[in-house]
Amino acid sequence: MPLLPSSSQNHLLAALPQAEFALLEAHLELVALPLGKMLYEPGTQLQHAYFPTTAIVSLHYVTESGASAETAGVGNEGVVGISLFMGGDTTSSSAVVQTAGHAYRLERRRLKQEFDRGSLMQRLLLRYTQALMTQMSQTAACNRHHSVEQQLCRWLLLTYDRVSSRELVITQELIAGMLGVRREGVTEAAGNLQREGFISYRRGHISVLDKAGLESRACECYAVVKKELNRLLSDVQYRQEGVAPAAFDNRAGLSGTSIRQDSARRSG
Amino acid sequence: MPLLPSSSQNHLLAALPQAEFALLEAHLELVALPLGKMLYEPGTQLQHAYFPTTAIVSLHYVTESGASAETAGVGNEGVVGISLFMGGDTTSSSAVVQTAGHAYRLERRRLKQEFDRGSLMQRLLLRYTQALMTQMSQTAACNRHHSVEQQLCRWLLLTYDRVSSRELVITQELIAGMLGVRREGVTEAAGNLQREGFISYRRGHISVLDKAGLESRACECYAVVKKELNRLLSDVQYRQEGVAPAAFDNRAGLSGTSIRQDSARRSG
DNA sequence: GATCTTCTGTGCGCTAGCGCACATACACCG
DNA sequence: CGGTGTATGTGCGCTAGCGCACAGAAGATC
Numbered sequence: 001m002p003l004l005p006s007s008s009q010n011h012l013l014a015a016l017p018q019a020e021f022a023l024l025e026a027h028l029e030l031v032a033l034p035l036g037k038m039l040y041e042p043g044t045q046l047q048h049a050y051f052p053t054t055a056i057v058s059l060h061y062v063t064e065s066g067a068s069a070e071t072a073g074v075g076n077e078g079v080v081g082i083s084l085f086m087g088g089d090t091t092s093s094s095a096v097v098q099t100a101g102h103a104y105r106l107e108r109r110r111l112k113q114e115f116d117r118g119s120l121m122q123r124l125l126l127r128y129t130q131a132l133m134t135q136m137s138q139t140a141a142c143n144r145h146h147s148v149e150q151q152l153c154r155w156l157l158l159t160y161d162r163v164s165s166r167e168l169v170i171t172q173e174l175i176a177g178m179l180g181v182r183r184e185g186v187t188e189a190a191g192n193l194q195r196e197g198f199i200s201y202r203r204g205h206i207s208v209l210d211k212a213g214l215e216s217r218a219c220e221c222y223a224v225v226k227k228e229l230n231r232l233l234s235d236v237q238y239r240q241e242g243v244a245p246a247a248f249d250n251r252a253g254l255s256g257t258s259i260r261q262d263s264a265r266r267s268g
Numbered sequence: 269m270p271l272l273p274s275s276s277q278n279h280l281l282a283a284l285p286q287a288e289f290a291l292l293e294a295h296l297e298l299v300a301l302p303l304g305k306m307l308y309e310p311g312t313q314l315q316h317a318y319f320p321t322t323a324i325v326s327l328h329y330v331t332e333s334g335a336s337a338e339t340a341g342v343g344n345e346g347v348v349g350i351s352l353f354m355g356g357d358t359t360s361s362s363a364v365v366q367t368a369g370h371a372y373r374l375e376r377r378r379l380k381q382e383f384d385r386g387s388l389m390q391r392l393l394l395r396y397t398q399a400l401m402t403q404m405s406q407t408a409a410c411n412r413h414h415s416v417e418q419q420l421c422r423w424l425l426l427t428y429d430r431v432s433s434r435e436l437v438i439t440q441e442l443i444a445g446m447l448g449v450r451r452e453g454v455t456e457a458a459g460n461l462q463r464e465g466f467i468s469y470r471r472g473h474i475s476v477l478d479k480a481g482l483e484s485r486a487c488e489c490y491a492v493v494k495k496e497l498n499r500l501l502s503d504v505q506y507r508q509e510g511v512a513p514a515a516f517d518n519r520a521g522l523s524g525t526s527i528r529q530d531s532a533r534r535s536g
Numbered sequence: 537g538a539t540c541t542t543c544t545g546t547g548c549g550c551t552a553g554c555g556c557a558c559a560t561a562c563a564c565c566g
Numbered sequence: 567c568g569g570t571g572t573a574t575g576t577g578c579g580c581t582a583g584c585g586c587a588c589a590g591a592a593g594a595t596c
Contacts, residue, residue: 071405087391088499127355133350141336144337181583184546187545203593204592416553449553458574471561
């Protein structure tokens, strides 16, 4: 169900009151973000902030030895380019498009200008930044203590919540890169989940069949991150009702999330 | 070499210009932070921000199963209570005193008030927050890819930079809790480091003998975090020269950091 | 439709780190 | 100064995940 591109698909932009939004609108530029595109690399000066609508961006760190690990993901609930308004300009991590799609981008100076006005935009961005910190610290703990399968479930659920389709377009190899584990480990875990009917997949495509099932196998980290995102961004008012989802989960409020029975019926 | 308590021992406070500092000074309250004191728990409303001088605070997350992992540490380079000005009020992690010492605390409302003025304080706090994010994401990557020994070195170095004494007062058991690993793992790694003359320890005390040695065994994460802290907090002007260190490392600019030869001479 | 690329499945030996169980020994305190 | 609690040392079996190597299979390309 591809919607027409609209800046209100991004929760942060959608939360701006008309007056504030009007100031920005003319400077928002819709850009396509292809899979794998690098929005910034460690140490480079970012020129734009990106407000994803359908794209998902992965913030990750690559070690000296070439190993990588995602520290947080950004979908239409947030913005890529925190360092622009935090004052650091650059970061030691990089940002890569993990799910192709679109984003609205805003020039560095415009963002900073708006932020420094101490507007609602500032408040939104700071709250979002805190949610991002929760993701990062949760990822740190998760990397230490939870199994590959648990982490795969967490990752699938977080990604699933950020897209409007049931099918994620990504290879196991790339997922392994995000989680910082072996591709074979992902293959094995995904195999188990498929055998149990929670997901189904084919080369480069993963479909979530039973969200509740995945949740039962995920570690707590998914729930913690999701709850925190909802909490921190929930009390904002939306400019237009019915356009932007009121929760992190893009399907929140829609019909039941589990389609397991449906597909079982279809295939049986 | 215990200095008299002074708010300028905290880098953020020391960086405020006289005019701004004057507004806060009367509201800063010196408090002693004993080892193990919990400054906040997940979900609780924090009443004060803490600006450590000699104390070190560990931000960490405890999993449902009781396992824990530090996501970042805060010494006199920073402040505990980010969520107060970020707008979230609470966090999903907790803050525990890891090295006993002192801190200046500031009431929630005062901090928020000062922050909202858009003063230099705001700029400082945001930059520090970004440095904190670097720590968190680096910890996530480190937890995934680096060995216990590497992580122990990283942790020792970061802690060492935050204290003014050569000796850290902490048990291996507590360190294990910070790193989220087994106590035995720390014992083994520490044993190796001691055998090589990089550190020496006895029940609850660890002395750094050869900082360069530790650096050679640490993962890159130490350098990345330290560099980022220095970068983000380096261009601030200090109120009084010669009082506050200009770098994260409390010993920066002092005589050589390695005392290995000395101690070898002494014991040989 | 044949070819070629890339993704997924599987096996196997290896290692780091875990969990547990004690032994030892230091430091404090009465 | 001896006793006691706590910190550290060590051994051992176990498992998750790694690294590697290769087989099979699904799509893309022409």
